[in-house]
Amino acid sequence: MKFTSIFLSYFLSTFLVLAQEDETESKRGNISGHWRNYYMHSFNEGELQDWYAVATGLKFKYTYDFNKHWQVGGAVYSSWNTGVGNVQTTDPTTGRSSRYVAGNFNVQDLSQRFIAYPGELYVQYKNENHQLKMGRQTFFSPFMNGQDGRMIPTLFEGAFYKYEKKEKLRFQLGAINRIAPRSYNGFENIGQTLGIYPVGRDINGQGSEYRENTTSDYVALTNLDYQITGDFKVELWDYYVDNIFNVLYVKPTYNFKNSGLAFSVEWLLQNRIGEGGNPDPAFQYVQNETAQIFGAQLSHSLPNGKISLGYDHITAQGRFLFPREWGREFLFSFQKRERSEGFGNNHAVVMYYHQNFNFSNQNVKSIFSFGHQWRPSVSEPVLNKYAIPNYMHVNLDLFYENVKWKGFKPELLLTYKHGTGDFPDNPVFILNKVNLFLINAIVNYNF
Numbered sequence: 001m002k003f004t005s006i007f008l009s010y011f012l013s014t015f016l017v018l019a020q021e022d023e024t025e026s027k028r029g030n031i032s033g034h035w036r037n038y039y040m041h042s043f044n045e046g047e048l049q050d051w052y053a054v055a056t057g058l059k060f061k062y063t064y065d066f067n068k069h070w071q072v073g074g075a076v077y078s079s080w081n082t083g084v085g086n087v088q089t090t091d092p093t094t095g096r097s098s099r100y101v102a103g104n105f106n107v108q109d110l111s112q113r114f115i116a117y118p119g120e121l122y123v124q125y126k127n128e129n130h131q132l133k134m135g136r137q138t139f140f141s142p143f144m145n146g147q148d149g150r151m152i153p154t155l156f157e158g159a160f161y162k163y164e165k166k167e168k169l170r171f172q173l174g175a176i177n178r179i180a181p182r183s184y185n186g187f188e189n190i191g192q193t194l195g196i197y198p199v200g201r202d203i204n205g206q207g208s209e210y211r212e213n214t215t216s217d218y219v220a221l222t223n224l225d226y227q228i229t230g231d232f233k234v235e236l237w238d239y240y241v242d243n244i245f246n247v248l249y250v251k252p253t254y255n256f257k258n259s260g261l262a263f264s265v266e267w268l269l270q271n272r273i274g275e276g277g278n279p280d281p282a283f284q285y286v287q288n289e290t291a292q293i294f295g296a297q298l299s300h301s302l303p304n305g306k307i308s309l310g311y312d313h314i315t316a317q318g319r320f321l322f323p324r325e326w327g328r329e330f331l332f333s334f335q336k337r338e339r340s341e342g343f344g345n346n347h348a349v350v351m352y353y354h355q356n357f358n359f360s361n362q363n364v365k366s367i368f369s370f371g372h373q374w375r376p377s378v379s380e381p382v383l384n385k386y387a388i389p390n391y392m393h394v395n396l397d398l399f400y401e402n403v404k405w406k407g408f409k410p411e412l413l414l415t416y417k418h419g420t421g422d423f424p425d426n427p428v429f430i431l432n433k434v435n436l437f438l439i440n441a442i443v444n445y446n447f
Contacts (some may be wrong), residue, residue: 034059037443038151044091044101048427050241051098053085057151061120066283069127075120079151081105081113083307091431099198099432100303100337101134103150103183115185119155122405134159136187139174141223142249143236145327147182149336149413149440154327155180157187158219172223181325190215190242194277194285197324199341200385203287215275231255232368240374243274245286247322260301266312266332268293270320291344292392297332305355316345319385335369335393337415337438342385347374350393361404367397378423389423391434407447 036059041052050302060147061075081087090097097110106112106300108246136157138146146153158176163169166206180187181196188196195211201210220240227233235251253264277285292315297309310332314320322329322341331340333348340346357364371393376383398412419434 002354009305012150021160029062029064032061032063033447035445035447036151036198038104039439039441040101040104041439042098042432043437043439044432045430048093048431049089049091049098051086051089051101053087053101053104054082055151056080056082057115059119069125071124071126073120073122073124074118076116077119077152077155078114079105080115083113091427091436092425094431096428096431098349100438105151105183106185107183109185112185115152117180117186119152119180129163129165131162131164132159133162136180141221141327143225143239143247143322143327144176144178144219144221145330147328149328152180152182154182154325155187162425168227169409170223170225172221174219174221174223176221177217179326184325189217190219191277193325198386201381201387202282202284203319204380205381206282208285209283210277210285213280214244214277214285216244216277218242219260231257235383241273244277245273245321246271247344262301263298264299264332266293266297267294268320268331270318285323286321288321288344291315291318291320293331295332295341302355304358305353307354308352310350312340312346312348314340314344314346316383319344319383320346321385333369333371333373333394336397336413337395338373338391338417340373343375343388344383345376346383348372361402363401365399365401367395369393369395369397374421378429386433387429388420388433389429390421392420407445409444409446411442412441413442414438415440 021084032269036057038055043050044113057079059075059077061073063071063073065071085218087098087101102110106115113447118136120136122137124133124134136155138153139156139160140146156176157178160172160174163171178187178189179193181193184196191214192212194214199208199211222238224236229255233253237249239247251264251266253262255262272286272289276287281287293312295310297308297310299306312331312333319342320340324339324341328334329339329341333340333350335350344363348371350369353368355366373391375388375390378384378387378389394416396414400410402408415438417434417436419430
């Protein structure tokens, strides 16, 4: 399905004609960029292997406005393994490799030191409340997004239409035919992106084999955000993944007047579509017929901050599955460095505390989160794809800004995960999963 390339070529030629005809509009080109440096260190329990690495990378972007309606843009992304670290080392006890540190590089080939590719190449049309964007681009939604906590974000190739009426209504349609997953080295067809990250176990407890065995040509998505009243808003997303699944996600939010309080609920329904990726059950990505998630969140705005408490339950009907290669899952129970994907009969509670500290020309933004996940037993593969036990999860995320150092934005993320409950005393259930500490020190410079 190569419609993006065909349309892009057609519209680019059309824009050149439009630009020549519209002499009254000013022409404007803009160059921007992002230099990112990333040190990550994962400390595992006892004698299990620790990993660390230092990566650096650049993004260069150029946009050109033909007139007030039409724009073309392109960006090249790159990442370089500086060689400082041990990311290719395997754990001598289990024979397994790094999970977190490897995410800064090509997880399919950790020997690849340098990655570079055109991650954005698009044409965009804007007219009052309407926007149409086609080609390679960034995109954000609750389950398909840049998940930009590593070096190169996830990027998408396709066509997106958006209608937006300020503070009242947003409607979006999208069609995606290729994706460049984070921690990879370029774009792949939809089916080929599944399994780039670890595949876990199938429902029978055997190693999943859907990598390079999944057939899917496109993702079609729909979004409607509607501010029904001044206090009540509903967000709706639907993801139709050809031959694999359909996910419907609904999130209503009510803001209590003059109190700073807001209450949200979320409901997700996933149904298998077609063959679940492959007619052979041994190669299927989706083996269960359906999965559901129910959640609730209460939040309260504070002076220079916010506090929230969220809960999610994945029912025992089946595993919730959404390719980790395509984005973070912004559920109420989400915390950086772990997912809810791959589990059923799962309960999770997470508390967030946001606080901004202002010192003259400086600002420190802090995000503290504390959560607990109650997983099915690691011996129940039908509801525990990745064999991760119950755990307590603590994150502290710090962001620094100084108005005198424009573009300079360092970040420090500290993560601790502690296994709880009963699970077998076996390192395969501990390494890269629980009883670990992560340091993420990042220096960003935007220009």
